[in-house]
Amino acid sequence: MSAGSAAEGAAARRLSRGASGLRHLRWAREVLATLEAHVEHNPALDGAEREALRGEARALAGAVQALSGAVKPYRDFLERTRVRYRGRVRVAEHLVREADAGHADEGARARLEEALTELAGMEATQRRPLKAALSAEIDRLREAMARMDARLEERHSAAFVESLYPPLTDGASRVADDGDPDDDAAASPR
Template identity: 85%
Template sequence: MSAGSGAERAARRRLSRGASGLRHLRWAREVLATLEAHVEHNPSLADAYREALRGEAGALAASVQALSGAVKPYRDFLERTRVRYRGRVRVAEHLVREADADGAGGAAEAARERLGEALTALAGMEETQRRPLKEAVSAEIDRLREAMAQMDARLEERVSAALVESLYPPLTDGASRVADDGDPDDDATASPR
């Protein structure tokens, strides 16, 4: 096959770079599970190919673990710390609306001051806490994507392109997440593209 057709196949199986760290983690875990399933359950693999896949699974597992190590603290931060700051801003906005509706000049002034403080605290938190965590996730996503591209190239030299293609789960329109019609609780519940 031509390089163009290989590039087209790779593009079809690639999750969008803009997808979240959590969605990259899901995608990579799906690929890892399929690699491991080929090793364990594909009787048509020659021993040399089985060993190649086993080696790639070990390398990919390390990349998945590294991404997980960056995603977990970021998700914990978003779901615990950041929501508290956002809640504080919403309360301050509510107090401003209430004071404005009551026409209480002094109370409105105090409420606006609290809102300013809450917004300043939110901005500071975004800069000092969120940005470094998000950068760590982004760096691990880049490393994972590069590792998977290299894995594909190595495998395509040894096994069929169809086998490499089989490693990748279907994606939703826009390649923003793994398609999973079988799980209505999954945020990826959608039809493949």
């Protein structure tokens, strides 16, 4: 494979940078599992190759763990804290609509402004730092995987490196997983 086609192959197996942290975590875990499966089940590998792949798996496992450590607090925040604020805004918006329809609630607009102000404050003080930490870990993971690919391509074929990566859905936004209809990635590969 030429350098140009090797680069095209790498781009084709890359998850979109815009994909969520949770989707990056799934993608990286799929790659790690395939790397480990090569170590355990690929009879074409000699002892030195197998040991080198074990080292790559350990390094990737560390990056996966670091990303997991950033995904969990961000997801917990979104699914617990942020939804409470958003619920409060929806109630305040409802009360404003009711007041506009002639139902008595003179304080509805003030409550809506207060809820929106608190939501904006929460975004600045809680969400942005969590999102920044997650974004940094996504970048570190992607960089670690690019370095891993480069090291592996020195010793193995491009096809071997490509074998590590799962198929992605259209737009490279998530891992394709038709085998699990409950998975949000249940979609056909691109």
